[in-house]
Amino acid sequence: MYTFFGKTEEAWSVFSNLSKPNSFAWSAIISAYAKLGQIDEVFKLYTCMQNSTSELDGHGFTAVLQACSISSDIQWGRKVHNHIIESGWDKDIFVGSTLIDMYSSCRCVADAHAVFDRLPRGNLVTWSALMKGYAQLNQVNKVIEIYKQMRQQGLDPDEVTFIGILKASSSSVFGDAQQIHADIVERGFEQSLWVSNALIHFYVRCDDLVLASGIFNKMPEQGPVAYSTLMAGYTQCNQGHQALQLYERSQKHLVEADAAILVCTLKACISLTDLDYGERIHSCIIDCGFEDNMAIGSTVIDFYAKCGDLSDAQRHFLRLPTQNIVTWNALITGYSQQENKEMVLQLFDQLQAGGLSPDSVTLGAILKTCSNIGTLENSRCIHIDLVKRGLDVDNSISNALIDTYAKHGRIAEAHIIFNSLLNKDIVAWSSLIGGYIQHGQCDEAFQLFESVQLEGLRPDPVMFACILKACCSSRDLEQGRQLNAEIVCGGWEEDVFLGNALVDMYAKCGNLEDACRVLCKLEDRSTVGWNSLISGYLDHGDSQEALRLFKKMGAQGVDKNIVTYICCLKACSNLAALEHGRHIHRCMINEGYEMDVVAGSTLINMYSNCGSLEDAQILLQRLIRRNTVAWSALISGHAQHNEYYAALRCFQQMEEEGFKPDNIAFLCLLSACSGNPCLVDEGCRHFKSMLHDHHVQPSIEHYNSMVQIFGHADRLNLAEDLVETIPFQTNSTTWTSLLNACKRHGNVLLGRRCFDQLIRIDPENAAGHILMAGVYTQVGMLENARELEELRRHSNGWKKPAKAFIEIDNEVHSFVVGDQAHPRSSDIQGKIISLNMQMMKESYQPCTETVVDTVTFPDKAATLCGHSERLAIAFGLISTAQGTTIRVSKNLRMCLDCHQATKFISKLEMREIIVADTYCVHHFDDGECSCQYDHSL
Structure with missing residues (x-):
């Protein structure tokens, strides 16, 4: 009686007073301690029993075997x-099935199978025990094989x-499991609550x-277990909305919201980052008295942390009666996701101190955290500690280490950990592939992806x-299309995360039509998807469509x-x-983005390029946190x-405010010198100062700027x-800058050397052909210019189409x-003809030297009148009121003739x-240009 109620002290008192305990007494006392x-x-x-003259019965042996299972002590x-064999209990069904359990728990499944083979085959208990043993070792195929053997023996499975079997089964045996489902239906067990x-x-x-x-939906009555299981499924498949709908349904049908249902509902809120709904569920948790439940408590902390409300997460953490490793992990993970290194490491120290x-x-x-914020040393220290403690075999830790080393470019070290994994899961492969991609080794990433599929x-x-x-x-469009097909086959076409990634891939590869198609589906x-599409159009030179998409959003x-906005x-x-x-x-001001440094710098660039430097200057002064980037923009x-x-x-004000000029700031300053041939000495001074005074190493771009400065000032040597x-x-910009200077100053020999170098780097460089043809034209070598133009056409060196906006x-x-x-094309042409007639009266002469085609002077002059910027200016003149500033953008450099003509137009039209x-932003006013010099290609 005492053993039944777990009162071991009383049971031991009675047992110890027995002069000669029998088998039943020994079995009872051993069973009592085993249960506890x-x-x-x-x-x-x-051991005491063995030293006595008594023997155990089947219940006693079963109790000792259960103790061996719990402790995984194979020797015992x-x-x-x-002893069981000596006592003749080895053929007993219940003792035999417990032996199978014991060997399975000790991971000795071959011994378990040997025990099974010696037992009578007609009992369902032993078959179930063997299947359970293989299931414990995740040998699902063996479980199915034993099930089929059992059916062949004529035994009917029970619930x-x-x-x-269902608990053991996975997607790898989906077909067999569906047959088992059919067996369940055939035997009428589908109506069983536990089987369902x-x-x-x-x-x-x-x-x-x-x-x-x-x-x-077929269940006669859905209980809390069914609800929580299906809700968990919806959440893990990124269908949080369906999980919340199911929760609402459970409430409508008066199903009691137990701890599991509430945890699943909160996890759905986490997946949707739905703070409002989650707070309602938290209120239910408090009303139901579950707030001190550890499992629920850790989920509540996780919910607030992942929804970005770390103060509430910490407040709830401190209110828990006790904190275990799960609750600590929820809080640390929340701060880790916010990349708050200081708080993560502080909590880590507190955890260990406790x-x-x-x-x-x-x-x-x-x-x-260490991986995201770029602290490799912390990661190394943790890795060493892990090895000392023998924890580095854990897959989640190994995956985090692979990710850390790969992100820091330590691919070899990442590979060592990866190769040491016995079970390389998708996370490990993804971490390694991500490392290769981050460091520009895309071919290796593709090879690893193929290996994943081969595995x-x-x-x-x-x-x-x-x-x-x-x-x-x-920019591998074909590979991207193949991946798109695999995604569709996998049923992930509607996945927002993947859909956005596909939009980005197509946009960056220049296939904007397919990018639109994926986004629309x-x-x-x-x-995120809209941003990728807008960025795609922007990168491929269609800024108009980018703005149309902005309006459509x-x-x-x-x-x-x-x-x-950027x-x-x-x-x-x-x-x-x-x-x-x-x-x-204005939209950015309304949404509080104006004071962001990156956004502010982009605004300064926009106002500058639109010819409104005053707005750019005002904006810089309004920025609360100015930095080198913002100053460099101005x-x-x-x-x-x-x-x-x-x-x-x-530049000087930036230094006075305590900002250290970087390579970009110096590049901008050198660029300011390149527009004026009188600023060679200043350019040289800044170049030397960059290196000697500020210890900023010049890049190829800085050297190219100096080439441009010398070239513009006719210091070609x-x-x-x-x-x-x-x-x-050297790159194509180096030689293009010098070749342009040769064109400006009519240096044929140096120009030809530059052209040869440029074509060696980029045989299809159209700008090089056009510039060299310009050099020949400048000195009257028209036949050479025409030959070069023919060569350009035959070498597929297509000109970039000129566009004006x-x-x-x-x-x-x-x-x-x-x-x-x-x-309004006819009105535009009419305006151009009218302007031409007025300009001719003011001594304007078309600069036809830039037209190398073998056409007559009038045809050349007509061609120049049809240049894109000339058309845009004419349209602006006929579409705006007198006195309105005309703003035009061109995707190439203005030709000399358009530059000269625009001077005349500004004076004639006032x-x-x-x-x-x-090249620059030209301000034409009263017949003059702010650049003060001829800018010709």
């Missing part, structure tokens, strides 16, 4: 097994057997929510997104973030679309406007000497050379005309 998990006492009593287990729960759980593990929900040992989750979060592993959305980045980096077209109610500001800058830029600026703006001394003042001493591999009434209009597609080309 007092393993050492069980083994002591068993074998000793007891020998317990079916539940055990096991079926739902199996299909959830296989991510087949259609079949899982089908079984759920006597708790960090587990794999803790150390994984610490390693992730029979199924890539998950994270891995697909990762390898799609490699396609972006390598997504049910949830998020800001607004019309569809899609939220915009700082990335959206991309669209760049588009406005490219188009000199000042009104669009001002509208976007210095660059002054350089674009050929305002060297204003640029220099900005100095420019050539500098090119020959550059400590870097103008913003009228909040709409951007574009023009190409000889454009007649514009609705207008300020601003033209932003790839």
